[in-house]
Amino acid sequence: MNTEGDVDSDMECSDNECFGDDSDYYNTDDIDIEQVDPSKNDPEYFEFECLTEEQVERLLNESVELLSNNLQILPSLAKVLLHYHNWNVSEIIGKYRENASQLLINSRVKPSSAPASNNCSRYLTCPVCVLTHSSDKFLSLNCGHLFCKGCWTIHFEVQINQGISTGISCMARECEVLVPEDFVLKLVLQPNIKEKYLQYIFQDYVKSHPQLRFCPGPNCQVVIKSQDTKAKRATCSKCKSIFCFKCGIDYHAPTDCHTIQKWLTKCADDSETANYISAHTKDCPKCHICIEKNGGCNHMQCYNCKYDFCWMCLGDWKAHGSEYYECSRYKENPNIAHESVHAQAREALKKYLHYYERWENHLKSLKLEKETFDKLKTRINQKVMSGRGTWIDWQYLFTAASLLAKCRYTLQYTYPYAYYMDTGPRKELFEYQQAQLEAEIENLSWKIERAETTDRGDLENQMDIAEKRRTTLLKDFLDV
Amino acid sequence: MTSRRILVETKNLSKDPPPGISATPDEDNCRYFHVIMAGPKGSPYEGGLFKLELFLPENYPLCPPSVRFLTKIYHPNIDKLGRICLDILKDQWSPALQIRTVLLSIQALLSAPNPDDPLANDVANMWKNDEEEAISVAKSWTRRYAVMDS
Numbered sequence: 001m002n003t004e005g006d007v008d009s010d011m012e013c014s015d016n017e018c019f020g021d022d023s024d025y026y027n028t029d030d031i032d033i034e035q036v037d038p039s040k041n042d043p044e045y046f047e048f049e050c051l052t053e054e055q056v057e058r059l060l061n062e063s064v065e066l067l068s069n070n071l072q073i074l075p076s077l078a079k080v081l082l083h084y085h086n087w088n089v090s091e092i093i094g095k096y097r098e099n100a101s102q103l104l105i106n107s108r109v110k111p112s113s114a115p116a117s118n119n120c121s122r123y124l125t126c127p128v129c130v131l132t133h134s135s136d137k138f139l140s141l142n143c144g145h146l147f148c149k150g151c152w153t154i155h156f157e158v159q160i161n162q163g164i165s166t167g168i169s170c171m172a173r174e175c176e177v178l179v180p181e182d183f184v185l186k187l188v189l190q191p192n193i194k195e196k197y198l199q200y201i202f203q204d205y206v207k208s209h210p211q212l213r214f215c216p217g218p219n220c221q222v223v224i225k226s227q228d229t230k231a232k233r234a235t236c237s238k239c240k241s242i243f244c245f246k247c248g249i250d251y252h253a254p255t256d257c258h259t260i261q262k263w264l265t266k267c268a269d270d271s272e273t274a275n276y277i278s279a280h281t282k283d284c285p286k287c288h289i290c291i292e293k294n295g296g297c298n299h300m301q302c303y304n305c306k307y308d309f310c311w312m313c314l315g316d317w318k319a320h321g322s323e324y325y326e327c328s329r330y331k332e333n334p335n336i337a338h339e340s341v342h343a344q345a346r347e348a349l350k351k352y353l354h355y356y357e358r359w360e361n362h363l364k365s366l367k368l369e370k371e372t373f374d375k376l377k378t379r380i381n382q383k384v385m386s387g388r389g390t391w392i393d394w395q396y397l398f399t400a401a402s403l404l405a406k407c408r409y410t411l412q413y414t415y416p417y418a419y420y421m422d423t424g425p426r427k428e429l430f431e432y433q434q435a436q437l438e439a440e441i442e443n444l445s446w447k448i449e450r451a452e453t454t455d456r457g458d459l460e461n462q463m464d465i466a467e468k469r470r471t472t473l474l475k476d477f478l479d480v
Numbered sequence: 481m482t483s484r485r486i487l488v489e490t491k492n493l494s495k496d497p498p499p500g501i502s503a504t505p506d507e508d509n510c511r512y513f514h515v516i517m518a519g520p521k522g523s524p525y526e527g528g529l530f531k532l533e534l535f536l537p538e539n540y541p542l543c544p545p546s547v548r549f550l551t552k553i554y555h556p557n558i559d560k561l562g563r564i565c566l567d568i569l570k571d572q573w574s575p576a577l578q579i580r581t582v583l584l585s586i587q588a589l590l591s592a593p594n595p596d597d598p599l600a601n602d603v604a605n606m607w608k609n610d611e612e613e614a615i616s617v618a619k620s621w622t623r624r625y626a627v628m629d630s
């Protein structure tokens with residue numbers, strides 16, 4: 001909602017654009033927002049909800065009720081069918097109308113062969129414990145395989161203790177029939193095991209539901225729901241974890257789920273090789289004095305000779321201007337196909353290290369910038385305490401720092417993307433935009449590190465440029 | 481409840497032992513069995529007598545028995561420690577199976593090794609790449625480790 005101050009400044013417009021009173025002004029504003037499709041302007045636009053466990057239960061129960069009413073089956077059987085068919089109610093109803101028996105067999109509700117016939121004697125011997133009990137102590141699933149209640153109970157306890165819930169099946173040899181929830185709950189009496197079962201079965205249901213994802217945050221119970229099952233950025237409202245809705249790991253735009261998985265595996269496999277580059281110190285390319293990097297910005301200035309250089313490539317910073325920023329681009333050897341196998345392996349390693357080094361470096365910068373920001377916070381706190389401005393006055397710096405983190409995060413994830421790209425005009429365009437983004441991010445970082453002496457308007461301008469570069473790149477290359 | 485099941489199975493094993501297999505319970509522990517299995521006819525293990533141990537866990541028969549070869553054996557589904565890769569000893573276990581069926585399945589595994597589901601990778605690779613050589617190694621291990629000197 002707009003604050004009054006904002007409204008006032010927005011109202012400074014010519015008469016024909018203005019509306020009579022405030023309520024009209026707000027109404028028109030709302031309509032405008034509704035008419036613009038936000039997904040058009042924001043390539044990362046994602047609609048989702050954060051649900052509690054109870055809200056998820058309610059949501060799942062709606063599907064269960066719908067299906068059990070529609071097919072006139074028990075809710076517990078409806079759950080087996082829904083879990084098996086990823087909660088697609090209409091698919092189940094369609095298949096049921098087509099061939100109910102086949103659907104029940106495929107979903108492991110009914111046995112594939114005729115049910116076992118049981119004699120109706122008053123006493124039976126349980127094949128598991130080989131004890132003889134009166135027949136009312138026996139139970140079977142749809143398959144007719146009779147076992148005594150005591151054996152069923154222990155069977156469930158053993159399975160639940162192994163973390164199995166929706167997958168518990170009949171005890172008979174090669175019988176595939178699954179045990180529905182109410183059957184288990186009727187026979188498991190120990191409260192702690194019952195509790196475990198309910199927890200596991202809930203997890204299984206959420207995992208089989210395409211619109212639901214558990215928040216990957218540690219000890220977080222939140223479930224994210226979205227109609228849009230794409231690789232979009234989801235943020236948990238409770239623990240603030242940011243993750244990819246599709247694959248559940250750290251958000252990774254513009255790289256896709258498959259590629260980032262490949263990249264992370266490669267990095268883990270090659271961590272030994274890449275270790276030597278992770279040093280925190282480098283020599284100044286001009287006076288050769290040892291320089292330690294303690295901020296996130298890659299625009300370095302030697303404290304000895306004042307030479308401005310780039311931490312990544314050790315090149316002159318002036319050459320990194322707004323023109324083609326060559327630093328981020330890997331220059332492939334055009335004759336590599338004719339070189340020896342050895343030279344090719346060396347080249348492959350060199351290429352990987354180029355991308356890995358930058359990936360790793362931006363990750364480190366993110367951490368260092370967080371530290372810089374924490375120090376800045378302390379300094380601002382002192383200023384506010386001593387009466388130099390209020391927290392609100394300095395708010396723009398916090399906004400700038402979080403925007404910097406967001407931009408650098410995207411920049412970090414452009415490196416795996418580029419690594420797996422084929423050479424050609426599309427890669428050239430990508431690397432051009434990546435270089436532009438990188439240059440603006442370093443400018444922004446440089447300005448934030450010197451925030452107290454930087455002009456506010458200048459900083460806000462820089463923020464705008466960096467974010468524009470980021471959305472431009474995502475609009476052109478984020479393919480979800 | 482499990483004790484009766486163990487009692488019945490033990491009795492049946494001694495009264496009507498499966499061909500080529502003997503399983504005797506330990507004197508001090510009725511859940512521990514000393515097993516001797518003859519190498520099946522026509523397999524590279526023919527002529528050998530293999531010692532195994534079989535232990536029934538507390539939740540038997542709701543959990544599968546643990547079985548291990550004590551005699552060294554060259555087989556793609558049996559590792560250096562004698563552990564056996566067999567589905568019914570893991571996720572395909574059913575409480576309706578018995579000690580007898582488990583031992584017969586192991587015996588069948590000796591007749592029909594499955595190098596596509598290996599436990600001992602080096603042995604499995606040998607079995608796939610040079611079956612003749614693998615069989616001759618298995619035969620020589622049988623002679624060396626599984627034939628009792630008379």
Ligand SMILES: [Zn+2]
Nearest residue numbers: 126129148151
């Ligand atoms: Zn029983």
Ligand SMILES: [Zn+2]
Nearest residue numbers: 143145170175
């Ligand atoms: Zn059954």
Ligand SMILES: [Zn+2]
Nearest residue numbers: 215220236239
């Ligand atoms: Zn969370």
Ligand SMILES: [Zn+2]
Nearest residue numbers: 231244247257
């Ligand atoms: Zn993903």
Ligand SMILES: [Zn+2]
Nearest residue numbers: 284287302305
């Ligand atoms: Zn210098």
Ligand SMILES: [Zn+2]
Nearest residue numbers: 310312313327
């Ligand atoms: Zn550079």
